[in-house]
Amino acid sequence: MPELPEVETIRAQLAEMIPGWTIAHVRLLEPAMMAPAERRRLRGLVRGRTFASPGRHGKFLLLPLTGDVWLTVHLGMTGRILVSSGRYVSHPHDRFVFRLVREGEKAWLVFRDPRKFGRLEVGESGPAARVALLGPDAWLGEWDAESLARRLQGRTAPIKALLLDQRILAGVGNIYADESLFEAGIAPGRPAGTLDEAEVGRLAHALRLILERGVQALGCSVADFVHVDGGMGSMQQELRAYRRQGQPCVRCGATMLRTVIAGRGTSYCPVCQT
């Protein structure tokens, strides 16, 4: 599940690999991952253009090209990006392939995504429009406990549901939501507006801490997540809540429970999280 730390890991690796490489050829193997209008313009917009430094906002990967053309990639649930030199060997889950050239050298970049939740957008003069609708980046963005509290004020939806709402903070998904709520000692089902100042303060601190830890660990390799070079992150070894239902709470020993919030499996400690 690529969430903010996983996408950040991909971004940092691409930053070391793709700037200066030029797109020589594009193959879109899964047309449905693009809007029809952009699909028709893809080749013309990107061919012959050179990658600059990749960016990221929340879970969106922002890939600027020369000429102010931008690719916006969302990895969805199982998307991964692989970059390699040598011969490209096709794979049934590959959704698009860029052939790259630089001073006579050749390489390729492929987007591989078994479950087809990934999306590719292309446009001029900036990232895709929907990136502007996101809240501040949960890791590096300009927000604090006060601004978060304002956005939660009066809301009756469960706090976990609002952590998953990318318009409030961008980048938190199911894993880091459960981990942050555990760290902060807040029950995931609490109506968001009932959190007091101290609780929002703890939650804000927990979010920054857990996301920082995830980035430092190079992401969390549960399910399908792997790095651009096929390597794996280590955050999965540090998980204290996500999918730990039935196991003892590492803090108090109580049995962790599972429930469903916002349609997502949610693990929590019924004693520590109140």
Place this chain on the structure above:
DNA sequence: CCCAAGTCCTGGTTGC
């Protein structure tokens, strides 16, 4: 059959 997941969409409810 259920479960996993991120985002978008729909339909119903709430509250000003």
Place this chain on the structure above:
DNA sequence: TGCAACCAGGACTTGG
């Protein structure tokens, strides 16, 4: 009453 904001739940997808 009208309207916007809000909230819950389904659709999409495929492998385990």
